[in-house]
Amino acid sequence: MGKMLITGGAGFIGVNAADHFLSKGWEVTVLDNFSRKGTDINRAFLEGKHQSGLTIVKADIITDQDVLNQLCNEVDVVLHLAAQVAVTTSVTDPRSDFECNALGTFNVLEAVRQSSKKPMVIYASTNKVYGGLEHIGVEEGEKRYSFAGGLQGVTEETPLDFHSPYGCSKGAADQYVRDYSRLYGFDTVVLRQSCIYGPHQMGIEDQGWVAWFMIATMFKRPITIYGNGKQVRDLLYVDDLVAAYDTCIEHRKTVSGHVFNMGGGPSNTLSLLEFLAFLKDDLGMEVEYSYGDTRPGDQPMFISDNSTFEQMTGWITKTNTATGIANLLEWLKANKDSLQQFYST
Numbered sequence: 001m002g003k004m005l006i007t008g009g010a011g012f013i014g015v016n017a018a019d020h021f022l023s024k025g026w027e028v029t030v031l032d033n034f035s036r037k038g039t040d041i042n043r044a045f046l047e048g049k050h051q052s053g054l055t056i057v058k059a060d061i062i063t064d065q066d067v068l069n070q071l072c073n074e075v076d077v078v079l080h081l082a083a084q085v086a087v088t089t090s091v092t093d094p095r096s097d098f099e100c101n102a103l104g105t106f107n108v109l110e111a112v113r114q115s116s117k118k119p120m121v122i123y124a125s126t127n128k129v130y131g132g133l134e135h136i137g138v139e140e141g142e143k144r145y146s147f148a149g150g151l152q153g154v155t156e157e158t159p160l161d162f163h164s165p166y167g168c169s170k171g172a173a174d175q176y177v178r179d180y181s182r183l184y185g186f187d188t189v190v191l192r193q194s195c196i197y198g199p200h201q202m203g204i205e206d207q208g209w210v211a212w213f214m215i216a217t218m219f220k221r222p223i224t225i226y227g228n229g230k231q232v233r234d235l236l237y238v239d240d241l242v243a244a245y246d247t248c249i250e251h252r253k254t255v256s257g258h259v260f261n262m263g264g265g266p267s268n269t270l271s272l273l274e275f276l277a278f279l280k281d282d283l284g285m286e287v288e289y290s291y292g293d294t295r296p297g298d299q300p301m302f303i304s305d306n307s308t309f310e311q312m313t314g315w316i317t318k319t320n321t322a323t324g325i326a327n328l329l330e331w332l333k334a335n336k337d338s339l340q341q342f343y344s345t
């Protein structure tokens with residue numbers, strides 16, 4: 001095993017990735033500015049579980065170029081997750097979104113380009129780079145939309161169409177990561193992630209809707225469905241995503257320079273209405289909600305076609321939504337007291 005830098009390593013996906021790679025014997029440096037609520041809980045979890053191999057650095061990818069330069073000279077892999085993650089925030093404050101996602105990623109790439117070690121870069125991009133997919137079109141059913149023409153999933157051949165400042169900043173970074181591999185010859189891979197969910201997801205109304213709906217129900221906070229609730233998403237359980245990161249490292253030369261769609265795929269999809277019905281009928285949660293206007297940049301539906309990555313690496317999704325949601329609920333219940341401080345008011 002080697003050394004890894006995880007930017008945003010105290011966030012939801014980051015803490016799961018750090019835990020996984022530390023458990024496998026990697027030396028992991030978590031770099032985070034701890035701006036996201038709940039990162040202290042994740043930090044305490046990692047420090048409590050991993051007595052060796054873990055270094056935590058409080059730094060900012062926008063301003064701390066010298067820290068990035070130093071760390072990128074020491075590691076074999078950079079898992080770049082740090083980001084401004086909410087579409088809504090990107091609309092109200094596009095400059096800080098741009099600085100974090102576009103400039104922050106550029107800073108990471110520059111640190112790698114100028115390093116002597118040239119670590120592999122794995123970048124967490126987003127399906128938002130495909131925009132509203134208006135050219136595909138959707139059909140409206142009773143509880144969900146479906147793609148027109150029977151399409152099962154969106155491939156990497158789909159034209160880019162950045163919607164929202166978040167889509168633009170993440171999309172710009174996605175293209176920079178790809179081009180730095182082409183131009184400067186080091187190994188990078190871009191994963192265009194769908195909705196990710198699982199333990200340690202401290203969702204808020206603006207981001208992380210799967211966890212947010214469950215947390216809001218637990219703490220009796222109001223849930224608003226923006227739009228008609230028939231929006232469909234493919235859900236990827238965080239362990240399967242972390243396994244994909246591991247697969248990228250294992251198949252470093254095969255995946256280098258590529259961009260892959262990475263979601264739950266056609267067999268792990270839910271509409272918002274179906275998810276709320278699942279919480280009520282299968283998990284016995286008392287769900288209450290009201291409706292609001294559709295939010296800017298909200299795709300009516302997205303389902304990832306993962307087949308390029310599957311065929312190139314052999315990776316497949318292993319956790320179905322019923323199991324994954326039950327695992328998330330278990331984690332939320334076990335951490336209810338710590339979560340109370342953020343969600344009770």
Ligand SMILES: NC(=O)c1ccc[n+]([C@@H]2O[C@H](COP(=O)([O-])OP(=O)(O)OC[C@H]3O[C@@H](n4cnc5c(N)ncnc54)[C@H](O)[C@@H]3O)[C@@H](O)[C@H]2O)c1
Nearest residue numbers: 008010011012013033035036060061081082083124193196
């Ligand atoms: N969760 C999803 O469903 C999803 C889907 C698609 C893409 N992604 C991408 O995956 C990555 C991780 O997402 P997440 O869900 O774990 O989000 P998260 O908010 O839980 O984690 C992001 C982390 O980055 C840190 N951070 C933010 N700005 C920073 C800065 N300037 N410098 C250093 N650290 C900073 C935050 O404190 C946080 O810990 C992001 O790049 C996101 O865009 C997530």
